[in-house]
Amino acid sequence: MSAKKMIATAMLIISGNAWASMCPVNVENDVLLTQNGEVKVEKSQDKLRIDQDGRVFVNGKELQLTQKQKEAIERYQQQVSAYIPEIVDFTDKGIAAANDFVSEIETSFDAKGSFEGVKTKIDEYGHTAKQKFYQGKDMVLEHDFFKEVDTTWKQDFEVMMQSMDKELFASVFNSLSLKMQEGELNFTELQQQFADVQVKIKEKMKQHSTEMKDEAQNLCDSAKGIAQDEQQLHQLIPELQAYPVFSI
Template identity: 30%
Template sequence: MWCKKIHSLVAIAALSVGVMSSGVVMAEQMPANACPIDVHQELHLDGKNVKIIDKHGNAAEFQADNQLIIKGKAVLLSSEQSQQLQDYREQLNTVVPKAKEIAKSGVAVANEVIDDLSASFNNTKAFENVRSAVASYYDKLEKRYYQNGEMVLKPDAFKDVYQNWSKDFSQAKEVFNREFFASAFTVLQEKMKSDKGVDFSALQQQMAQLQVSVQNKLKQNSKQVKKQAQQYCDSMKALSKQEKGVVATIPELKNYQLFEI
């Protein structure tokens, strides 16, 4: 019986490794130049205001009341300049933070897998520690780009994301596998103690079917992520084009361009 139990745990572990390894492979294959757009100044966004800080520590602030402050001094704007700056400020606060949606899609598919696995054990709470581990890891990554309620991107922020992608997924895989295996072991122990016991042959078959289902989910998620990433890149290109128009109209912003230096 213990031999069968071990075989079942191995099957579950294989499922766990398969789920996260597929994510790691996709991450490692993502090219560093997937999108040619990056920010070249420090950028702060809070949903309403924008602050751009150059390499010397000087700041340009686009305020919610359409004031432009450069190096602590207000810049007088015409109605046309004010409107262009407002549109640009609003677009920055809308478009740039959408990067979070791509990351959240990965969390969503992980939660779907956890739901399916819990259902296979007829125990909706069996893998809540795995769900918590996934959420905690996402929060950890999010804090890398958020400070005091603001989204803060350092120069070359997107290049940094690509360079750390594989490392981040490897760490996520380690956390996921550890919690996944511990939960599975606990669930099997509880089932062993129950009156019905465990049908190990049926369980192994369930795990094989679930693995196929998970792989299909990952393929669909991969397509969705690629689509989202392309849409995000296109939006960033549009921002870069919009910035050129703003700088042409407001020359004082020449040294505070995000996309062109």
């Protein structure tokens, strides 16, 4: 499962709104953040590189910058360097929300260990999602990152959630059925407990919806701020106009 699908899960499961209607930002080209703080914008065979000292290279040729241009580059590099880890952190929070969701159900049924299959699947999704944010040791934010949430991501999300729903509720039903067979519950009590858990599920989903929607809005606001600064940067250094990252 790709990082795109995991982010789609986090966004769509906690928000009924389409991302495009919520945030008008797009990622125009792949942008990489290296371990030593370099920022690279890759466009076909062309490449813009801002090294850890703030020097700017276009296809390997260093640009000679004025002091004002250097200060603008430093500010932009700091913004991008902070933003990409925030996207990864948002993925972590989506994974944590999913685990919290399952733990709530497990606790409600007093059925510790009954949902290991679901937890394992969530962990697998999370691990794969995190790996997709890396090219070697570099962190990467791919082009059209936000735009595709409302297209192919949504389809992938729906397929994944159908699979998760089946496994989750199969675990719920098996747990309650076992209790009924062992005499801990009669059929009426089984129905009531199942109904009670459904209420708790909705409450937990609503809680995470509010939290994650706020996180998504913060990410959008940050991206819009970077996009506006990037426009000013391109006016100040015209050579960078061919390497846009964030755009509105």
